[in-house]
Amino acid sequence: MMKINKEKMLEKKGYRLHILPSKKYKTINIVAKFKSDLKKEWMTKRALLPMVLQKATQNHPGPRQLQSALENLYGTILSSDGTKKGENHVISFRMEVANEAYLNDQTPLLEEALRIFHDVLFNPKIENGAFDEKIFNREKQTLEQKITSIKDDKMSYANMRLIDNMCKEEPYSYHVHGYPEDLNKLTAADLYEYYQSFIKNDLLDVYVIGDFDESGTERLMDKYFTRESSNDTTISNSSTVPKVEESQEIIEEDELNQGKLHMGFRTHTTFGDNDYYALQIFNGLFGGFPSSKLFMNVREKHSLAYYAASRFESHKGLLLVFSGIAPTDYDQAKTIILEQVEAMRKGEFSEEEVEQTKELVINQLLETMDSAQGLIEILYHQVLSGHMIEAEELVNNIRYVTKQNVVDMAAKIELDTIYFLTSKGGEQ
């Protein structure tokens, strides 16, 4: 009944290749993930680097040339981003190319696309030991703009401020877009210098997924994808999680109509831990679904919010609650949310609800695996944690969770920080 794609993992020169043949898609997805530790002095460089790399290569001297080449390959999409995963920084380059089987055309699309993909990563446009000055300066401006605009999206801004306060002493608080003071002094030569160490030292995993012949694809990868360095696969995941001494409450003011109430908890559980599955069920009962306690109480029972939900960070051990409420409803909303945590601790949910939540979590997991990008993200969890768990085992482990496991998880979860972004003039 369950159709879960099995990945084939191969050690290649300088990277790990994950091949997943699947008949589900009419396109082929290629994702390269570069992983390093989180270091404050790297944040700005790692934010800017993918932006610069995807603008030009030695063979495609400017963004227009590069984009035209991609368009000629049936609108092949190239994108990149940088994210924090626990105490790691991951830069992903993604390419999606149409499968030749659906076209009245003989171009070897995948091969051409891989050639460009390789160029973007390993053959950037360099002049005199630095990135192209014009491209570098323009991207620098764009990043500066991104950093100043964070405040315009109140939900992400409130989330950033919560993490700033909550994880003050931990690398996880570093900003993923970097810092204006670091950006100002960065030169095209500095960034190229960093690129050389990045391309050599980051841990690289490459995923290829689509409806193709496995050995043919492996041959293509061997032809176009080699890296002149070793892939050090040791996991240096020394996430330091402080025990919460006393929770803090922070209120800040801004120009807004709707207050943003965000709360951060420590779960002391990450992917690969035995009780990770109980955390998934805890989150499902508490705030992950429209049937959860947060939605039912904050929204349905008290009409205080349109959204009230929770999610967890799998590699850092955080549980985050977020809700948009009227500034005057702060105390009431806060009380109701904390009451729901208490209810979870007291086990105020039925065995039946536990069983239903398991089905929901499994359903969500299987649905995510129907999407190529979703599946790759799930598989990459294993790389990040160093725990190899088959997809089927993930599903089975969710099935084994008991009500007591969830209550135990609730007892482990500690409130760390309450953050409220409210309108000018405070709670009134």
Add this chain to the structure above:
Amino acid sequence: MKELVYNQLKEKIYTETLDNGLKVFLLSKPDMVKTFGIFATDYGSIDQTFTPIGKSETVTVPEGIAHFLEHKLFEKEDRDVFQDFTRQGASANAFTSFTKTAYLFSATSNIEKNLETLLDFVQDPFFSDQSVEKEKGIIAQEIKMYDDQPDWRAFFGTIQSLFHDHPVRVDIAGTVESIEEITKEDLYTCYETFYHPSNMTLFIAGNFNPEDMMKQIKDNQNSKEFANTPSIQRSYPEEPETVAKSYEKIEMPVTTSKCMIGIKEKVAGLSGKELLKAELLSSMILSHYFSKSGEFYEELYENDLIDDSFHYETDLDRQFGFTILGGDSRKPDELAERVKEMLHQLKEREIAAEDFDRMKKKKIGQFLRAMNSMEFIANQFSHYHLLGIDLFEVLPEIESLTTKDANEFLKDWINEERIAVFQVIPQQAG
């Protein structure tokens, strides 16, 4: 049950119009784990003035009522339908657009049960004074959430500048004041008028046996009584071809300005293939000049008039059509002027065959990519169906477009009177 076979896409759709008028489409995707269903009615935020079933006079209902009704269908006398889906391991959702209200579920197990729940909850309304009052607080917070989002304000502000009287200019959720007026009687009036099966489509994609599923749907529908209904009388105001306001700006607490350029599209008399052709051509032309490979994009980007947030979209419907392009800008006035000049220049331009060929390839690739998503297929199929377009015929339609089509379209596209500029600028001190 009819079978529609699409060889190039390797897809097959089973379809039937049931006795009560409901149009059913089933797309079997045996490689997928998930099944996705969407039950949609041809009723959205623009359907504000109409003749209620059994009445002779037209009425105008409060703004935001279609969306309000969507929220309230989930609540029954004794329970919340979300919980039913939860019990059956499914996730459910709904949305209201200008022209449609849609209810959806996705599940990897209990497909029959979940389908039954979808059909039954949409076809069995329960509205009470108390539950209507309760919803007002929730929707007020939804409206306020959007009020704080500068991108949403910029998008909607542009639409309000483009249209004089057409209700497309009304916010889909209404306003805090307008939803205050909504009563349970209003909800029943709208429900009875617009939720008759003959005004609805059901599209299901996923891993199932089409014969069994069609039988289940028929049995379900045959067990319910629906009054015979005359066709729905909807009324829309006359809308001039020109824009309502060629320039408008608002202040918001943003750090970077936003500047949008809207084009009011001519849709009068267009339907089916003509509408699709216009939609494809405008998006391909925009992509030629304003996507990252375009010469206009390059100039705007290099001169720091735009950044990564620059985007464009075209939405053509039976009643209205618009194209909007823009994004964050440090020089919003210069951007507005320059983009307007560029748009005016298009009349004089010719797209080369080689470039148009590239745009076609790009569009084909984009279409195939979208076809990976069952949500896209189900949503877009239902949307196109109302417009008389078959989603699975889009691929041959793109392939048949010629450079000549594009160049003819260019000549007649842009007109000063159909352009509006809308800006969101940082709040001035004091």
